[in-house]
Amino acid sequence: MAGSLVESEAMLGSRRLSSPLSSPVQAEVLFPRLTVPFCGHIKGGMRPGKKILIMGIVGLNPESFDIRLTCGDSEDTSADVALELKAEFVEKQLVRNACVSGQWGEEESALSYFPFIADQPFRVEILCEHPRFRVFVDGHQLFDFYHRVDTLSAINTIRINGDLQLTKLG
Template identity: 35%
Template sequence: MAYVPAPGYEPTYNPTLPYCRPIPGGLRVGMSVYIQGVASEHMKRFFVNFVAGQEPGADIALHFNPRFDGWDKVVFNSQQAGNWGNEERKRSMPFNKGAAFELVFMVMAEHYKVVVNGNPFYEFGHRIPLQMVTHLQVDGDLQLQSINFIGGPAPPHQGPMHHPPFPGPGHGHHYPHQQLNSLPSMEGPPTFNPPVPFRGRLQGGLTARRTVIIKGYVPPTGKSFSINFRAGPSGDIALHVNPRVAEGNVVRNSFLKGSWGSEERNISYNPFSPGQFFDLSIRCGQDRFKVYANGQHLFDFSHRLSAFQNVDTVEIEGDVTLSYVQI
């Protein structure tokens, strides 16, 4: 059962270094690039480049370069016609050697906004038109867990109810050997760094093929958190996902007509560890929920609430920090 990303959400999991790949549909205002990884224990430098082309010597619109060299700092620059521009430096180091991190580049009209572990870090004004940027490069003293392009193009011929997460021109993606009506969809706008507890309404209710994306972080002292798919005023919970970090379990259940059902616990691996980031995709199928973590199948949960369309709220609470939710 292959993982199918929702439109506008283009992930690559566990990519090898050096990383250099096209940005799906090109760069545009409203797009975000999420990079999750772990800094090397012996980290000296790494870089992220937004590049105009893939040939050697291509212009670099943004060069992001943390340096652990006794004068810890992050260097920002651009390169045009082989020449570096004026360096901008921030003498602050948001990365820790050996520690997991989440680095986000938000593409704004005037600048790139850089966010590290949920905290705004720097804004780098555009020196090269962002429409010229085609590729992303990453290399250096780090290990990559995932790179996600969010706000990319939606596939063509979507129904009238679907809107891409962000407006903007783009090239339609084609999904070979796949019926469009079997593709997942995301209806609502994304929420960045929402507070916990989180409550989001599923506009139009839960429909088959609908996908909920949750990106977050388990604090080092985290013990437990939960994700609930709740159905209206009845109080019914169609799916309750409860990572119990201290126990190493991921408990699933339902709460129907005032009673909890039978717990399900079997998983092949556990993505919820203290001090780690996770990337969760929860897709509603006709007969079950299909849940993926970091691109790997985690578990299925057969529908116990037959009228799953009545689910209208997603709740997230407990020991978790959220960086991105889209429902």
């Protein structure tokens, strides 16, 4: 195994692993549960063809959780947010947005259905294509989010927070 594809900086320190996210074989993460909140480095940043896999279990009584792809140092709270996915369980919405140069854009929330269920496993795949992120949940394409950050390679951090357990990240 080449190593995990996304690493938790909190758990692995400053080591960088060599396996790219675009690898056709998804490597297992080295620990059974990833700690939430999670912050990890995306080796080489994003580019067309690169995919991020997030697997987990929704909390028992969830209010929300979010997944963010950000630019810059993982500790920089003012870093651009290339994509924020926020699952809101009361409203049954998956809100998408981006923050560039300190300005949040227009939220997107239209979906044909809400894919997450309390206390159930899920699989989110974020595929980076030239004009957009294409997001799949449990194998079904859910939506496209067109890039608002111009330099894809600058998108190098993933943050996950909220009412979920992580089981695999690649």
